[in-house]
Amino acid sequence: MRMTSERTEGEPREPRDPLYRxxxxxxxxxxxxxxxxxxxxxxxxxxxxxxxGVSVATIRKAVGELVAENILVREQGRGTFVLSHTRDYMLxxxxxxxxxxxxxxxxxxxxxxxRRARADTETxxxxxxxxxxxxxxxxxxLSLDGRPVILDRMRVPxxxxxxxxxxxxxxxxxxxxxFFQEQYGITVVRAEEFITAxxxxxxxxxxxxxxxxSAVLRILRTATTYKDQPVDVRVRLxxxxxxxxxxxxxxx
Amino acid sequence: MRMTSERTEGEPREPRDPLYRxxxxxxxxxxxxxxxxxxxxxxxxxxxxxxxGVSVATIRKAVGELVAENILVREQGRGTFVLSHTRDYMLxxxxxxxxxxxxxxxxxxxxxxxRRARADTETxxxxxxxxxxxxxxxxxxLSLDGRPVILDRMRVPxxxxxxxxxxxxxxxxxxxxxFFQEQYGITVVRAEEFITAxxxxxxxxxxxxxxxxSAVLRILRTATTYKDQPVDVRVRLxxxxxxxxxxxxxxx
DNA sequence: TTCGATTTGTTCGTATGTATT
DNA sequence: TAATACATACGAACAAATCGA
Numbered sequence: 001m002r003m004t005s006e007r008t009e010g011e012p013r014e015p016r017d018p019l020y021r022x023x024x025x026x027x028x029x030x031x032x033x034x035x036x037x038x039x040x041x042x043x044x045x046x047x048x049x050x051x052x053g054v055s056v057a058t059i060r061k062a063v064g065e066l067v068a069e070n071i072l073v074r075e076q077g078r079g080t081f082v083l084s085h086t087r088d089y090m091l092x093x094x095x096x097x098x099x100x101x102x103x104x105x106x107x108x109x110x111x112x113x114x115r116r117a118r119a120d121t122e123t124x125x126x127x128x129x130x131x132x133x134x135x136x137x138x139x140x141x142l143s144l145d146g147r148p149v150i151l152d153r154m155r156v157p158x159x160x161x162x163x164x165x166x167x168x169x170x171x172x173x174x175x176x177x178x179f180f181q182e183q184y185g186i187t188v189v190r191a192e193e194f195i196t197a198x199x200x201x202x203x204x205x206x207x208x209x210x211x212x213x214s215a216v217l218r219i220l221r222t223a224t225t226y227k228d229q230p231v232d233v234r235v236r237l238x239x240x241x242x243x244x245x246x247x248x249x250x251x252x
Numbered sequence: 253m254r255m256t257s258e259r260t261e262g263e264p265r266e267p268r269d270p271l272y273r274x275x276x277x278x279x280x281x282x283x284x285x286x287x288x289x290x291x292x293x294x295x296x297x298x299x300x301x302x303x304x305g306v307s308v309a310t311i312r313k314a315v316g317e318l319v320a321e322n323i324l325v326r327e328q329g330r331g332t333f334v335l336s337h338t339r340d341y342m343l344x345x346x347x348x349x350x351x352x353x354x355x356x357x358x359x360x361x362x363x364x365x366x367r368r369a370r371a372d373t374e375t376x377x378x379x380x381x382x383x384x385x386x387x388x389x390x391x392x393x394l395s396l397d398g399r400p401v402i403l404d405r406m407r408v409p410x411x412x413x414x415x416x417x418x419x420x421x422x423x424x425x426x427x428x429x430x431f432f433q434e435q436y437g438i439t440v441v442r443a444e445e446f447i448t449a450x451x452x453x454x455x456x457x458x459x460x461x462x463x464x465x466s467a468v469l470r471i472l473r474t475a476t477t478y479k480d481q482p483v484d485v486r487v488r489l490x491x492x493x494x495x496x497x498x499x500x501x502x503x504x
Numbered sequence: 505t506t507c508g509a510t511t512t513g514t515t516c517g518t519a520t521g522t523a524t525t
Numbered sequence: 526t527a528a529t530a531c532a533t534a535c536g537a538a539c540a541a542a543t544c545g546a
Contacts, residue, residue, distance in 0.1 A: 077543035079511060197492050217447065332530090
């Protein structure tokens, strides 16, 4: 067996990580470096096998893990593609706010404000930036069925999004993460949300059409790209009159 | 190839589902019927292969899906086991309530009440019971670090848990789902939680040590066993002073 | 419309590595 | 040490979907 002899004679290489992990890491690097862009077809499995000097089965195992992580998509007869942040995908994977009947809908967005600012301590920590680094501070109101439901305040590193203007945001066509991907080649692959309940202040209540002091969900979200590099931090307030947050545990 | 000839000559059989799906379904039936109990080792892969008349690779694919669904666990050198609802497992898979620093801890529980009752319309619908069917109605207060944090009201079909008494509940040693599994052989494999924010009423606030009207999380959970059969319905109120709900999106 | 090339999906078989008992 | 069990890796064949000539 070829690999065996390489291991025993050649440079040792960590014997702990199997071949397919190494291949997977190389594929991930191609994604991180932007050699394969979103929506593109990656090379066929036999070609990748020859290129990496491994069998097709090994390629399939590496690709299979990236598919399980929602990074690649296989389509029989067509090829394997880098996942795009289409509306459908965002709705299914990155949004868990649903109506009381379980329905999901794409919200309409209203840009309330976009300004340059300096990161406060907490934001800098979450975005892994230096204290008081330049950030963009964007506030958006999201409506479902014509009613305001979500008040979203997002902060992103200014360095990641050069020349971003308010009009770009307003003119955009799909979701915010789709916009990041289209315009800046930044693909969000993972997000964490920490949810608490708070009473809405006067301003928030007015924007959401609630009485001041109403209980609302407060969602703190941090989103990251391929190598766990933070992309944005958001605080969302959600009016719970007709909507809530759906979470599935166990066999997801 | 043997399977090919069977497909073309023998009885047609749905060509849509591949062999490993059929094997997976048969394995799931063994679990549902209680032939393999929690914690037990299932037969080795070569043995299962012979028994089902397929190759080891096909067995591995079927078992792999059940592992991905947190139903089986593989341990190299030892075997494959039916997952047990140990404390660690419950904490990691079926609990998303964490401290503000991300810490998870096992709560201490206080039984507030257990009574037999009839299901209201909504509960009957969620548990797929007849209207006004007999249910057990259990109220529990869960404390973390000595402070009350979660007020839990659970309703289960009385038929599923014959002869259940309050003492059994109080004397139990681990989590509720672990108790179900140990005492009744019922394994919860999946749960859905619908989360909103509400203001605590006077009684709830008093139990949780909050001022009346404080914003709290309200979690409606339905849990199901192997074939999506509902096991329990719960309403939980969570005090958000030092805790919140953690959710991960994307590559889970 | 048909046919053939391409690509992923399924299934088999075999050999070897690694962890456990 | 030996036997057992899962993990990795290779190779091969055919099925099914897609797409262009």
